[in-house]
Amino acid sequence: MIKIHHLKQSRSTRIIWLAEELGLDYDVISYDRDENTRLAPVSLREVHPLGKAPIVEVNGSTLVESAAILEYILDHFAPEKLRPAKTEKAYSQYLQWLHFAEGSAMLPVLLNMFLAAVDSKDAPVFGYARKEAELDFAYINETLADSDYFCGDLFTAADIMMGSVLAFAQPQGLLDNYPAILAYLTRLHQRPAFIKAASFG
Template sequence: MIVVHHLNNSRSQRVLWLLEELGLPYEIKRYERDAVTMLAPPSLRAVHPLGKSPVITDDGQTVAESGAIVEYLVDKYGQGRLAPAAGTPERLRYTYWLHYAEGSAMPPLLMSLIFARVRSAPAPFFVRPIARAIADKVMDSFVRPQIKTHLDFMEGELGKSAWFAGAEFSAADVQMSFPLEAAASRGGLDASRPKLMDWLARIHARPAYQRALEKGGPYQLMS
């Protein structure tokens, strides 16, 4: 039995979605973030030394990292589903988006979250203006321009095909869900990029996505 070590409001939500798309049985072991630090609980380190989610266990194997989990599940259980055929241009795009999601799209979005917290963090009154000025400078000079560049790029790519890997929905779309939901939540993604917003609406309407939400619990990235 596949066990998903599921952290609330995290990347593990898309693992549940993928499992629902594949129609696989699985068990959820739940973990809650610390309400103050928003970090995963120490108990996750018993599953994987880094103590982060997502992690799955299956047939005695422990698999961490979203992209590795997606590849593992599709390769082992997909039976040709949710991945384009090897050697095709679509397969190359599929592989690219699997890695792009965390390797390129997420870093500036994570930086945006970090500097927002720096700006609002408690500090002595004489330090607060300095911290805010530094955070604003980094956001204006680097983070926001980077996010814009990536959103413009993704908008353009979805002008080439309905889904990220081509004409058919694939696990690359599952992998891309987290950065784009994060961008819609806190990265400035809005109706000015209609193809990305339409893509979000289409993935959210999928029955497997809805079933994963019901099983995974509240998912605040969508709020």
């Protein structure tokens, strides 16, 4: 049994989505955000010192970091699913997008979210945030213009990682000028596994 500690409206939805795509047995322990700060509750630190979701208990280990958790679960429960074989050319693309999600794409999304509450828009960080968003999302849009998924016609765990970031970006208006990304999100959000994962909040 995989135990998923899920903070509502967070990256941990990815892990539920993965488990649903693979048809794995799992248990979800849900946590609500603080109504005032919107932060995770202190009780998550009783599970892992960082207190950040996702946190997964599996095979006697407690794991954090979305991409690491996805790779671990695939390695141990479904080594031939949701990623190209390491001998295939598409594997390098899979690895890139799996890590691009948090390594690059999430930065402008978080910057935009936190800077929204800042009154003065003259600080250099606003120009930096805008430049990074335009650079990343134009690159993503170009990639998806001729492909259903980030590895061509193959849906992979990289789509779970990237799809989650893009879903955070969409309500902020960051994707309004990128039709290929919007069409991609529509495809993802029709997947039964995504719908089930999203139902956890």
